[in-house]
Amino acid sequence: MKKILTLAMALTLTVSLAACGNKDKDNNSSGSESSSLSGSILAVGSTALQQLADTTAQKFMDKNSGVSIQVQGGGSGTGLTQVADGQAQIGNSDVFAEEKLDADKAATLVDHQVAVVAMAAVSNKDVGIDGLTKQQLVDIFTGKVTNWKEVGGKDEKIQIINRPSSSGTRATFEKFALGTKTEDLAGSIQEDSSGTVKKLVSETPGAIGYLAMSYLDDSITTLKYDGVEATVDNVANGSYPVWAYEHMYTKGEPDAATKAFLDYIASDEVQNGDVVELGYIPTSKMQVKRDAAGNVTK
């Protein structure tokens, strides 16, 4: 028993020390050996973007054996902080850096928009409606309307299933679907992951929530927004407004390996392959553009 414990401790220590050692080495090598494309990249942040980053990183590493890419979650705030502090090469974020960091810190970061993610309000299947207007959504999420019959559904109490107030998904939904920040109402449910939100919405009578497009399926009702369905085409032509960019931030211009990786994600192969498969929308498809302040241009 004792021996096993000692062994386990030694192993943990070795691994953690090795990890520390690696980082120092990589920082040096990525600067000097740019031509042969080697080095290691640490991409930290948004869990919504993690799957895409992970899949593409695997494929990129298969092609470039000299590069090792580590993808970690932790949330958009963590990603932005770590890339701004130089601890990570790439900071994954659901929101513009300007929304989370100080202006002067955000100015040091370079934005690479790798995909677009659209969100839709969803409800339990028993509520009896298939769409809501913007005003109705605002009324529901600010607690003015508490029964489905007030918005044309059946007589049932509305149960809000929200994301935590710091979440990037919630920020996007509030900004583009509601147009206002909302409080966590008494009795509302805040869940950390989209998977749990979906499970709760599908199981809880009278539940309403919102999910990224990749999570939508038949177990829940996807609500139209002002009569517009959440489809790829509607998002691309600008008629469906609840969407956001997925950002990969680098501090200043990226080094060669990081740049190659970002270029690979921006390539048609990934944009029309993995990006679409994982439920994101390729940035190239978008006929409208949006800046950090939320202004939309054709």
Next chain:
Amino acid sequence: MERSVNMERSYNKRQEAKPHIAEEWVGKIYTFICIAFLVITIFSMVYFVASKGLSTFIVNGVNAFDLITGVKWNPDIDIPQFGALPFIFGSFSTSILAAIIAAPLGFCAAVFIVELAPKFGRRFLQPVIELLAGIPSVVYGFVGLSVIVPLFRDLFPGQGIGIAAGALVLSVMILPTITTIATDALSELPAGLKEGSYALGATRWQTIYRVALPTTMPQQMTGIVLGIARAFGEALAVQMVIGNAPHIPHSLFESTSTLTSAITLSMGNTAMGSVQNNVLWSLALILMLMTFVFVFIIRFLEGRKKL
């Protein structure tokens, strides 16, 4: 001639002793390094959490009193409000309720293991209960979300989530802690005490109730406090079933939040150094101070041992 042989012997002896001295030193140094490592880890952790947690009050100018007594939690609006009382209330109510559920169960299981069926209890029941401690908390959370929440939704008004669901999940999680300590306490009970009780004509239940329970009370309390401390610090399983609305609930079946779930929900999404992030460290500081209080209570109870 004889003398030289003797001298050689004693020289050999000294040679043999040398490796032992070396071993002694290796042991000492190894132990010292381990202890130093532990102490440094603990102190740097306390320092880190404290410096981060206090910067909410020092750098960001949030009133500490408002944080502890405020009931409004709106960190992301223009004039943020940081009232953590709902979290503190949620943490205490879930963990104490969990202990209230788990303590009688744990004590009865211990009585069964030690007094009623020692063979079966020791060999099967105890390992099974201790196995509960090894189940990952996310599994508890998922079972809670998939079984307990729908059950409560059908049985009680509300959506099933809330303090009741959280406390029930936690009570199963802390059951092994309470049971193990209760079992140890009962088996340490001197046979003479029990035999004396039997000799006076007491039945088995009277002996357990009048002799075993009062005598081992401090240890039982230690187990319960340890259980509460464990429940207090548990984050993931509770977060999944409690609903996480930052409000003091009106019933056991209404969405509320705990200190730990508030931290895990937002820690990754907030930028380091921002007031929204610092205030989470303040919550962590409160959590840590509470753990210290629990440790002191346990030390106090240890001193009151009657055996």
